[in-house]
Amino acid sequence: MVLAATATGVVLYRRHSADQAAQAATDALVRAWTSGSWDGVAVQGSSSTSVAAAYAHIVKGLGDTHPSVTVTGRHLHGDRLTDDLSVTWTFPGGARWTYGTTAAFVRPSGSWLLAWSPTVVHPRLGAGDQLVAVRSTAARAAIEGRDGTPLVTERPVVDVGINPTKATNLHQLAHQLGALLGVDAVQLEQRARAAGPNQLVPVIVLRPADYTPLRAQLRALPGVVLQDDQLPLAPTRSFARSLLGTVGPATQELVVASNGRVAATDTTGLTGLSLQYDAQLVGTAGIRVDLLHTDDTGTTSASTLWSVAPVAGQPLRTTLDARTQEAADNAVTGSTSPSALVAVDVATGDVLAVAVDPDAGGYDTALLGQYSPGSTFKIVTTLALLRHGLSVDEPVACPEFATVDGKTFHNYNHEVLGTVPFHRDFAQSCNTAFIGLSSRLGSSDLAQAAASLGVGVPWALGTPAASGNIPTGETGVNLAADSFGQGQVTVSPLAMAVAAASIAHGGPVTPHLVLSSSPTGMSGASAPASSSASVVTAGPVEPAQAATIASLMREVVTSGTGTVLNGLPGGPVAAKTGTAEYGTDNPPKTHGWLVGFQGGIAFAAFVHDGATGAGTAGPIVESFLRALAAG
Numbered sequence: 277m278v279l280a281a282t283a284t285g286v287v288l289y290r291r292h293s294a295d296q297a298a299q300a301a302t303d304a305l306v307r308a309w310t311s312g313s314w315d316g317v318a319v320q321g322s323s324s325t326s327v328a329a330a331y332a333h334i335v336k337g338l339g340d341t342h343p344s345v346t347v348t349g350r351h352l353h354g355d356r357l358t359d360d361l362s363v364t365w366t367f368p369g370g371a372r373w374t375y376g377t378t379a380a381f382v383r384p385s386g387s388w389l390l391a392w393s394p395t396v397v398h399p400r401l402g403a404g405d406q407l408v409a410v411r412s413t414a415a416r417a418a419i420e421g422r423d424g425t426p427l428v429t430e431r432p433v434v435d436v437g438i439n440p441t442k443a444t445n446l447h448q449l450a451h452q453l454g455a456l457l458g459v460d461a462v463q464l465e466q467r468a469r470a471a472g473p474n475q476l477v478p479v480i481v482l483r484p485a486d487y488t489p490l491r492a493q494l495r496a497l498p499g500v501v502l503q504d505d506q507l508p509l510a511p512t513r514s515f516a517r518s519l520l521g522t523v524g525p526a527t528q529e530l531v532v533a534s535n536g537r538v539a540a541t542d543t544t545g546l547t548g549l550s551l552q553y554d555a556q557l558v559g560t561a562g563i564r565v566d567l568l569h570t571d572d573t574g575t576t577s578a579s580t581l582w583s584v585a586p587v588a589g590q591p592l593r594t595t596l597d598a599r600t601q602e603a604a605d606n607a608v609t610g611s612t613s614p615s616a617l618v619a620v621d622v623a624t625g626d627v628l629a630v631a632v633d634p635d636a637g638g639y640d641t642a643l644l645g646q647y648s649p650g651s652t653f654k655i656v657t658t659l660a661l662l663r664h665g666l667s668v669d670e671p672v673a674c675p676e677f678a679t680v681d682g683k684t685f686h687n688y689n690h691e692v693l694g695t696v697p698f699h700r701d702f703a704q705s706c707n708t709a710f711i712g713l714s715s716r717l718g719s720s721d722l723a724q725a726a727a728s729l730g731v732g733v734p735w736a737l738g739t740p741a742a743s744g745n746i747p748t749g750e751t752g753v754n755l756a757a758d759s760f761g762q763g764q765v766t767v768s769p770l771a772m773a774v775a776a777a778s779i780a781h782g783g784p785v786t787p788h789l790v791l792s793s794s795p796t797g798m799s800g801a802s803a804p805a806s807s808s809a810s811v812v813t814a815g816p817v818e819p820a821q822a823a824t825i826a827s828l829m830r831e832v833v834t835s836g837t838g839t840v841l842n843g844l845p846g847g848p849v850a851a852k853t854g855t856a857e858y859g860t861d862n863p864p865k866t867h868g869w870l871v872g873f874q875g876g877i878a879f880a881a882f883v884h885d886g887a888t889g890a891g892t893a894g895p896i897v898e899s900f901l902r903a904l905a906a907g
Contacts, residue, residue, distance in 0.1 A: 521548020
């Protein structure tokens with residue numbers, strides 16, 4: 277009995293040892309496969325180096341990725357072990373390919389060895405076969421206007437490139453293209469010389485309207501390659517460019533930031549809404565895995581092992597109105613200084629146009645700019661004063677100078693009106709009159725009045741915007757400066773258009789811009805909320821108060837500082853001009869403002885370094901309103 281027990285113990289020990297050794301062999305295979313390093317795998321009749329090379333050949337076309345491998349079954353019969361494996365490849369973007377395969381091990385002399393075969397990687401693989409992942413993208417969805425009209429959609433373009441091999445004089449060609457197309461000739465020559473044989477070097481993408489006048493000259497240059505293409509574009513180069521953004525080849529930074537969603541070969545949003553909502557617009561890329569087999573004649577055939585179809589992108593609906601936007605774009609394009617114009621639907625709060633002139637460098641001054649509003653802020657101050665019982669017929673002094681706590685202020689060009697009814701002080705934009713009245717205000721009155729007009733409060737536009745910074749707790753000199761839009765008050769052009777819309781509407785207007793969206797940008801984060809200094813609780817502007825301010829703004833146009841807008845087609849215009857000083861120069865530099873409304877459209881025009889509101893912003897608004905009236 278003792279001998280029998282001892283013999284049984286030996287058998288059990290050997291079986292346990294065999295199981296442990298088999299498990300170790302399996303573990304080594306799984307580690308190798310999931311890490312890409314095959315050094316720890318013992319192979320029958322070969323070396324781990326040879327297996328690593330064979331494996332690399334098979335999976336080279338799957339990209340820089342490794343699968344997860346799970347053992348789902350084990351079959352141990354003497355000196356032969358077979359593992360059932362579940363293999364999952366996860367591709368950039370998240371698509372997963374899972375299949376089953378087997379791996380065999382043998383034990384010819386005490387140690388378990390992998391019986392290597394391409395079928396370990398996939399059961400359908402043969403000698404020399406390869407796996408290749410092929411990515412496919414869906415058609416990019418459009419950015420639409422509020423009536424569903426596609427604004428950014430596929431439009432024909434011409435790709436201009438260089439084939440350096442076919443250029444007779446690369447230096448001369450680069451400089452000729454630089455002169456014709458406005459590109460950097462030195463940089464272009466450097467890129468062309470660094471290119472490989474017959475490699476196409478991109479130069480520029482032209483719309484048909486820009487290409488047609490240059491077609492003959494471009495075709496005559498040896499080495500220039502012209503290709504018809506399509507690219508998601510707005511109707512014109514300037515159409516809401518700062519807001520809608522641009523689309524083009526993905527940059528390395530965007531590829532990295534996308535966490536695998538964007539490939540280096542993709543066309544993607546680069547700026548603006550096109551970038552912020554790229555994931556929604558482009559949809560989800562499709563992918564398939566092909567098995568490539570080359571026969572004895574050298575002919576390669578492909579068979580698809582697995583595929584996921586691309587998912588089309590979803591359109592992004594905005595509140596922009598194409599006709600209003602075109603009028604706004606044309607109005608700011610001719611400006612001699614960087615300028616912006618925003619238009620808002622009085623009834624709905626829809627942002628109808630966001631125009632920034634091409635010289636602004638792509639920065640969205642209209643939505644993101646934060647500037648002193650100058651005398652346009654007197655709309656807000658007037659509402660605060662009306663709440664304290666001011667009558668528009670009340671006589672208010674307008675001297676050349678006003679002093680508060682030792683600080684002396686003056687009117688623009690040192691005007692003097694004397695003591696006149698307040699409505700005339702408003703129409704002529706008398707700073708000293710407002711400074712004198714600021715002593716009637718509490719430290720939070722301006723912020724509350726601004727909030728009543730939709731300024732300095734949170735918005736939910738679906739894209740970043742500055743709603744205004746209206747400080748509270750101000751007294752004395754600071755409150756006096758704030759009362760006529762200097763001091764610490766800052767706003768965006770959109771904020772002042774919202775204020776004008778609220779006056780025209782007779783109640784606070786909430787702006788809307790992105791109507792239908794899945795608010796995920798390149799990083800998957802929610803669209804940022806609009807900025808504001810703080811949340812101030814305030815009741816809405818009362819209809820009677822709004823009507824009073826509207827009549828004051830109308831007087832600005834009929835007999836005040838905004839007569840440039842008097843008599844325009846389209847109906848009566850109500851407005852307020854503003855000149856905002858900034859910087860430390862003597863005399864200080866100024867921004868020009870003009871805000872107001874005509875019929876159902878409110879507007880705000882801003883000119884960086886504009887001399888006066890009427891003189892520099894006035895012509896922009898006049899052009900805009902005339903275009904709208906002309907249809």
